[in-house]
Amino acid sequence: MERTDPERAPEPGKGSGAAGAPGAAEAPGTVGAPARQQAARGLGSFSYTAADEEKLRGVRRMKATATGLLLLVAVVFALATWAKNSGAGSWAGYVAAAAEAGMVGALADWFAVTALFRRPLGLPIPHTAIIANKKDQLGASLGAFVGENFLSADVVRSRLRALGIGRRLGTWLAEPAHADRVTAELSTALRGALTVLRDSDVQAVVGEAITRRADAVEIAPGIGKTLDKVVADGAHHRAVDLICVRAHDWLVEHGDSVMDAVQGGAPGWTPRFVDRRIGDRVYKELLRFITEMRDMPSHPARGAIDRFLRDFATDLQSDTDTRARVERLKSELLARPEVQDIIASAWSSVRAMIMSAAEDDRSELRLRARASLLSLGARLSTDERLQGKLDGWIEEAAAYVVATYRGEITSLISDTVAGWDAADTSKKIEAHIGRDLQFIRINGTVVGALAGLLIYTVSHALGG
Template sequence: MFIQRSPKPLAQAAPRSLTADVTAPTGQRMSKASAARPEQRRYTRVSGRTRQSHRDIPIELNPAALLPMNKETELKKAKRTPLLLLAAAACVFLVTAFMPRGLWVDGIKAVAEAAMVGALADWFAVVALFRRVPIPIVSKHTAIIPKNKHKIADNLAVFVQDKFLDVPSLVGLIQKHDPAQSITGWLTKPANTARLGDYVVKLTSGILELTDDVRIQVFIKDALRDVLAKVDLSQSMGTILDTLTKDGRHQELLDAGIEQVVALLREPQAREFIAERIVEWVKNEYPKMEMILPSAWLGEKGAEAIANAVNRMLEQISENPTHQLRQKFDDAAQKLIVKLKSDPAFLQKGEELKRYLVEGEALSTYVKDMWGELRTWLKRDLQSSDSALHARVMAMGQWVGRELAQDPALRQSLNDHLEEAARAMAPDFAQFLTRHISDTVKNWDSREMSRQIELNIGKDLQYIRINGTIVGGFIGLLLYASSRLFELLRLHMG
C-alpha cells in the first residue's frame, strides 16, 4: 500500500542535451532541431577563394546552472499527485453523499472520508515544517524550520562535532585508509611529482605577484633585527672559535691558508708584484745601488729568493704538526677566545657592531638588495621551461616516495605522527569548524533557508501525503468493515 520513490541520480534527472536558438556567424537563425544535429560545414566561393562557413553550431549548456529551476519544477510536479488524490477523494465523497444509501455506497463513502482526513492531516504536517498555517490554536506550532533556525544551527554543529570530528573518528579514519601508503603510491608516480612541481611553481608565482616588496623587506629586516638584538656578538664569536679549535680543527684552517699562499707565490703575477716592490724599495732607499746592479735583475732575483724562502717556511709548517708557529697560532686563538668572552673592550666592540647593524642603513640596503636579487631569480626560474624549483620539488617528491616505499617503519612512523596530530588538533579544529557551521547557518535568511530545504527534500515529503491518503482510505475501509461486522454479530446474537 505504501508508495516509495527510488532516488534518481542527478545526472539522470538532468537533461542529457540542451540546445538553444543561436545566431550563426552568417547571421542566420538556428532552430533547436538544427542545433541538435551534428555540425555541418558548407564551402562557398567568394572572390575566387573558398570560404568555410558553419551553418549549425551545437551549443553545450551546463545542466548544473539549471538545477534550481529543475528542483522548482520537480517540486511543483511532485505536489500535483497528492493534490489530485485529495481532489479525487473529495469528489467521491460528494458523489456518494447524494446517492441512495447502501452497503457499497456507505463503504465507498467511508473510504473517501478517511482518505480526505489522512490527506489533509499529512498536508498540514508537511506544510507546517516550512511555513505558517493560519489555523487558530495550532498556528503557533507551524513554520517549524524558520522559527528554529538557531536550534538547527547549534544541533547541526554539535552533530558534526560529535559524529565526524571527534578524536576516535579521526584516528579511526587514519587507521582505516593508511595515508602513508597512499602518499607513497602517489609520490612514486613521476606524473604525480611533476604535477606537484607544477602546483608549487604556480603557488610561488601567485605569491610573488601578490606580495608587496616593501612589506616583505620590512618583515625580513625586522626579523633580522630581532635576532641580532637577542645575540651577544662577542660571546657568540668566542663560542664559535672555541668550537673550531676543538680537536685541532683550526689547524686545518691554517693548512688551507698555507696551501693558498703557496699556490699564490707560484703565480708569475705574484712574483712580478714582489719584484716591482723590491725595485721600488731599492730606488727609494739605495739609489746608488742601481748604478752597480741592474734594478730589474735585482728585483727578479729578490722576488725569487723571497718566494722560495716563504715556500720553504710554509712547507715546514705544513709538514710539522708541532712547529713553533703552529703553537703560536694555538696560543693566539685561545687568547682571542678568552678576550671575546670576557674582555670588556671586546664586549663593547661587539655591542657597537650590533648597534650599527640594527640601527644603521646597511641592514636595510642589504635586505633590499638580497630580496630584489632573490625575487628576480625566482621569477626568471619560474618562467623557464627547465625551472630549477620545479626540478627540485620533483626530485624531493620522488625521493620521499622511494624512502617511504622501502621503509615500512618509516610509513608506520608517519601514520603514528598523523594520529598524534589528529589527537592534538582535533578538539581545536572541531571547535573552529562547528562554530563556523553554527554561525553560518544562523546568518542565513530564515525564509530562504526554509525554501532551500524544501527544494531539496520537499519532493520526497510529498510521498508522505500520498501514503497518508492511501493509508487513510485503507483504515477507513477497515473501520467501516469492522463496524458492519459488529452490527451483524449484534443482530445475530439478538
C-alpha cells in the same frame, strides 16, 4: 510574497508552499522580493533562484495531485453514502468506510505537512509553522548535531585512518606525471610568493636578522677553534706559500722602491753613497730572506708563524682582552654601510636565482624537487612505518583543528541559519523537499482508505 515577522507564520494563500491549504496556489511574480531581501541582508539569507522557482512549480503540480485525490475520495464518500442510504447493497458501506478513512488520512497528513511551513488555514494553532518559528532553534540543533557526530576527534581519527591517506598519497606521487604536476604547482606557488614579497621588506628583515644574530653570538671562540684546527692540519701552509711567492715577486719588480724607502729614512748627515750601499744591502737581505722562506718549508720564520697562529688561536678562546677586541671589531664591521649593503643585496641575488630556477623546467632545483617527490612517493607506497607516521601526523592535526575550532564551526552553522529570513527559508526549503512531502499526503489518503476498509470489514464481521 508577503513578508512576515520571523516569529509569525505566513498567512495561508500568501505563501507559495506545496503543503498549503488544499487547492491553494502561489501568486505569480514573487521571485524578485527574496532577491531584494537577499541584497539587503548580504550573505545571511538564501538566494532564491530561477531553479528554485522551477522546483516550486513541480511542487505545485504534486500538491494539485494530492488535493485532487482528496477531492476524489470526498466525492466517492458522498456517492457511496447516498448509495448505502438508498439500499444499493452492502458494498456501499465498504466503499463509504474506505473513502471516509481516506479523507481523514488525507486531511491529517495535509495538516502535518502544512504545519511545517505555515499555519493551516491561518489559524493560530500551537506547534505549527515550525520552520518559520523554530528556524533559529533548528539551526542551533543542527550545529550541535554536526559538532557531536561529525566534528568529534575520535570520529575524525577513525575516518582518516580508514582512508589510508599515506599509502594513497604515496601511490599517487610515485607516478611521474603526478610528480611533474606537483613540481609545476610548487614552482608556480614559489614564483607567486616571491613576486608578492617586496624586496625592501625582505632585505630589511634579512639584514636585521643577520645583524641581530651576529651581535648575539660571540665569534672569537669559534674563530679560535677553527684557526687551531687549521694550524694543526697544516692547512695554512698554502696561504704562507702564496704570500711568500707574491712577496718575492713584488720585491723583484719593486727593488728600486725598497732602496728609495731605505735611503729616504737615513739621517741627513750620512753620505749618499753610504745610503745607497745600505739600501742595497737591506734589499738583498730582505730578498734572500723571502726567497729562503719560499723555498724552505722548514724555515725558522715559518715555524715562528705557526707558533704565532697557535698562540693567537689560544688567545681567541681564552684571553678576555683578545676576545673583547674581536667583538668590538665585529660590531664596527657590521655597523659599516658597505657591510649592510652587502647583506641587503644578498636577498636580490638569492631571489633572482630562485626565480630563474623555478621558471626553468630543466633547472637543478626542479629536477631535484621532482626526484625527491618520486622518491617520497615510492617510499610512502611501500613503507608501512612511514605511512603510519604520516597518517598519525594528519590525524593529530585534524583532531587538533576539530577540538580547537569545533565551537567556531558549529556556530557558523547556527549563525548562518539565524541570519536567514524566516519566510524565505520556508519557501526555499519547501521548493526542495515539498514535492516529496506531497507523497505523504497521497500515501496518507491511500493508507487511510485501506485502514478504514480493514476496520470496517473486521467490525462488520464481528458484529454480524
